[in-house]
Amino acid sequence: MTKPFKFKQFEIYQDRCAMKIGTDGVLLGAWTSLMNRPQSILDIGTGTGLLALMLAQRSRAETIDALEIDENAYEQCVGNFEASPWGDRLFCYHAGLDEFTEEIEETYDLIISNPPFHSEEVSSGNVARDLARQNQSLPFEELIDGVSLLLNPNGTFSTIIPFKEERPFLALASHKGLYPERITRVKGTPTSEIKRSLLQFSFTEGNVDMNELIIEKERHQYTDDYIALTQDFYLKM
Template identity: 70%
Template sequence: MSNHPFVFKEFSINQHQCAMKIGTDAVLLGAWTSLDKNPFSILDIGAGTGILALILAQRSAAVPIAIEIIDAIEIDADAYEQCVENFEASPWGDRLFCYHASLQEFVDEIEDRYDLIISNPPFYSEDYKPKNHQRDLARFNDAMPFEHLIAGVSKLLSDEGIFSAIIPFKEETRFLTIASRFNLFPNRILHVKGTPTSEVKRSLLEVSFRESAIEMKELIIETERHQYTQDYIHLTKDFYLKM
């Protein structure tokens, strides 16, 4: 199935060249990330298939938001080529651009600041690693550890900008501790549970250089198998075909 395009309501994504396939995490993050401040420029770090940038392009096209450009960076050559292909095939190809670069290379070469930075970063911290090197690079946090990611974000984010990411719930405290060292503070947090009785699995975090009261919410995906909650349907219905 992974060799076939993943079809959303307004765009399709080819993913056969990417180690990491389309998953719930990216759709949640793309749908949840706030566009309330009308960002002029957006950056997706570790773009993979380009799904986050494409979701934000769809959302911004639906309302009068003055987004001029959505940039993405991807270090893996195959994923980069796939991302470019997906961007060019989308209705918003004129606003989407992917750079084949590491985060450090991008920071060193780009002087621009972004109003919104988004990332679904690699986040395995377990000791074991799978044998697939591409998947290693895409998923393990020694490819782009939180410290490296947040340091880069702190240099690329505009003074009033926001950074939005999804990470394992167990990594939330460590992530926010690192962010605080770069004067980035949590403004919104969403805890995601698979079912009402399961443990919190993911944290969606919005941080900025502005300290504020934290808006804390919880999202439950299913009440039982394939019985999605109204909150989850409301968040993702603009993207999934069958939602």
Template identity: 65%
Template sequence: MNKPFSFKQFTIEQDRCAMKIGTDGVLLGAWTAIQDNTYNILDIGSGTGIIALMLAQRSIADTIEAIELDGDAFEQCTENFENSPWGDRLFCFHAGFDEFVDEYTEEEPDEYELYNLIVSNPPFYSEEVTSGNSARDSARQNTSLPFDELLEGVSKLLTKKGSFSTIIPFKEEVNFIEIAKEFNLFPKRITRVKGNPETEIKRSLLELTFTQTETVIDVLIIEKERHVYTNAYKELTKDFYLKM
């Protein structure tokens, strides 16, 4: 799993990152809605940089910034950005989200200085997990970035008409939406993800905005059977995976 991962338009080096390329990140990068006026994007907890790179491929945003706390992952993310076709638009900060928010909002930023699209594939194992790899465990446990801290920070950095997209375990969906309401963020779209038609829903893709509207909800099934992908999943990821 330490080999470089090649997509159609860029390659990800991942040997120094605790969290390797996975379906969650690719789903979020492909599913996130991008508006014509999306000019300033932030990726929280970027890891390898996969989501930011996918959004660079999909958008004409002038600035796509990422935050990564882990030193090795930060260096690798920066290299992946520099080696991509969009290196001039991508930048990674080596920082924790809390300090980034504090510094960014120290002087009240103007609306145009805020982000009109924020994405995060957050560390989200609320139960104590140990795999024997402390960097991986830290990357996966939401003690690294609790949902309330994530949502409060997003609410401070997002433009009034901006959107926040994330992917979380389905079992956390109700709780996450309740916390989001405290910061005046409401679900616009929800896609619930199943591995195959027989399995339970595993993940929730969420798009949140400051505007309360009727939520559009659907279900995405990844495989019909082992290694036989559904048309919906192929359509979503065809611009990225080499074999789609």
């Protein structure tokens, strides 16, 4: 039996999921603002269920839905939800975003997604992992189209993407009336290049809260900002 990845209030089995738990997902789940006190949340491309579980811990949302197209990941996500303290609030749909958008009529107060973003062809020898990493399985255009249809008019959408994709992603979003509220650019160390962009959108255009997050001062020496952000989740923080 494979050991689960243990967080402070829940644990996640991930042996059947192509994409394992990583810094990106934990950052996004901890960073996403809940200022609008969402009562309904959707996690698109949930994988292990990490983001949905983090938001279940952080919020009082009555409905937390997740969407996963890969059968193995879907089944594992359901198991992780059922084993958590919030199983009654969590539900995973086995479907693609396009069919889900066609069938679901209600909207969500918060939508979150840690999307695949390797647009170039990559091959690790693991077909499921390669599909999960390549955005052919969920192109940014399809993600933004789906969000624009499923998001409550007063809701927010939160995601993490490579910094090099930030400008085109913002342009795609603006075409659908989605405008950035918060942007945090993430660097591994003080001297490294910006690697990721954390983005939170709404349908209201206004001032953007922009800042930078550095993960490590040096190898395994985490910054105070990173510790403050993730300490409710990681066992060793």
